[in-house]
Amino acid sequence: MKLSGKVALITGAGSGMGRAAAILFAREGAKVGVVDVNEASAKETAAEISKSGGAAFAMRADVSNSEDACAMADETARRFGGLDISYNNAGIEGEGGFLAQLSEEGFDRVIAINLRGVWLGMKYALPHLIKRGGGSIINTASVAGIVAIKGAAAYCAAKAGVISLTRVAALEYGRYNIRANCICPGVIDTPMARRVSEEGGVTSQSNNRLSVLGRVGSADEIARTALFLASDDAPFATGAPFIVDGGWVAR
Numbered sequence: 001m002k003l004s005g006k007v008a009l010i011t012g013a014g015s016g017m018g019r020a021a022a023i024l025f026a027r028e029g030a031k032v033g034v035v036d037v038n039e040a041s042a043k044e045t046a047a048e049i050s051k052s053g054g055a056a057f058a059m060r061a062d063v064s065n066s067e068d069a070c071a072m073a074d075e076t077a078r079r080f081g082g083l084d085i086s087y088n089n090a091g092i093e094g095e096g097g098f099l100a101q102l103s104e105e106g107f108d109r110v111i112a113i114n115l116r117g118v119w120l121g122m123k124y125a126l127p128h129l130i131k132r133g134g135g136s137i138i139n140t141a142s143v144a145g146i147v148a149i150k151g152a153a154a155y156c157a158a159k160a161g162v163i164s165l166t167r168v169a170a171l172e173y174g175r176y177n178i179r180a181n182c183i184c185p186g187v188i189d190t191p192m193a194r195r196v197s198e199e200g201g202v203t204s205q206s207n208n209r210l211s212v213l214g215r216v217g218s219a220d221e222i223a224r225t226a227l228f229l230a231s232d233d234a235p236f237a238t239g240a241p242f243i244v245d246g247g248w249v250a251r
C-alpha cells in the first residue's frame with residue numbers, strides 16, 4: 001500500500017475527482033478527511049470508504065471561508081493524529097459568458113472558491129505538515145490555467161493562479177520537506193463536466209476531439225496521478241503542473 005500511515009485531507013471529496021481520490025487514497029492505506037460544502041455527499045464518500053474497511057470521516061466546509069478552512073485542517077489532524085497530504089481540489093465552473101457579460105458577483109465567487117480556497121487550504125494545512133516533518137500538497141488546477149477558453153475568463157484566471165500559487169508554495173516550503181504540485185486535468189467525466197457540456201453530453205464529439213486519444217478522461221485516471229504525487233513514488237517532484245489531458249495542450 002502506497003499511503004500506509006498517512007493522513008490526507010481532500011476537498012471537494014463528495015463528487016467527481018475528489019471522491020475518486022478519497023476512495024483510492026483510503027484503499028492505499030491513508031486515513032482520509034473527506035471535506036465538501038455538500039455535507040450529504042461527503043458523508044456518502046466516507047461511508048463508502050468505511051464499508052470497504054478504510055478510515056475516513058466526513059466534514060462540511062466551504063473552502064472559501066477561512067474559519068472552515070482552518071477547522072478542516074485542525075479537525076483532520078486532531079482525529080487522525082497529524083496531516084501529511086493536503087489535496088485542495090474543490091472547485092466550481094462558475095457562470096458562463098464572455099468577460100464583459102460576467103457579473104461581478106460571479107467573477108468574485110469563482111476566484112473565492114477556485115483560487116482563494118486553494119490558498120486557504122494550503123495556509124491552514126502547512127503548519128500541520130511542518131509539524132509532521134514534511135508532506136505533499138496537491139492542488140487541482142486545469143488545462144484552463146494554461147490555454148484560454150472562451151466564456152470562462154474567471155475560471156481560466158483562477159486556475160492560472162493555482163499553478164502560480166503552487167510554484168510559490170514549492171519554493172517557500174521545500175526546506176520543510178514539503179512538496180507542492182498541481183494537476184491540470186483536461187476534460188474529465190464528472191458531474192461538473194456533465195453540467196457544462198454542450199448538447200451530446202460529456203462524451204460528445206467536440207469533447208472527445210479535445211484529446212488526441214479521442215475520448216474524455218475518467219476521475220480514476222486523475223486520482224491515480226494524485227496518488228503518485230501524494231506517495232513516495234514522486235520524491236523529487238515539486239513546483240510542477242502535471243498535465244493529464246489526453247493531449248489537449250499538445251495540439
Ligand SMILES: NC(=O)c1ccc[n+]([C@@H]2O[C@H](COP(=O)([O-])OP(=O)(O)OC[C@H]3O[C@@H](n4cnc5c(N)ncnc54)[C@H](O)[C@@H]3O)[C@@H](O)[C@H]2O)c1
Nearest residue numbers: 012014015016017037062063090091142187188190192193
Ligand atoms: N471535470 C473536468 O473536466 C475538470 C477539468 C479540469 C479541472 N477540473 C477541476 O477539478 C476539480 C474537481 O472537479 P470535478 O469535475 O470533480 O467537479 P464536481 O462538481 O464533480 O466536484 C466538485 C466538488 O467540489 C465541491 N465544492 C464546490 N464548492 C465548494 C466549496 N466552496 N467548498 C467545498 N467544496 C466545494 C462540490 O460540492 C463538489 O462535490 C475542480 O477544481 C474543477 O475545477 C475539472
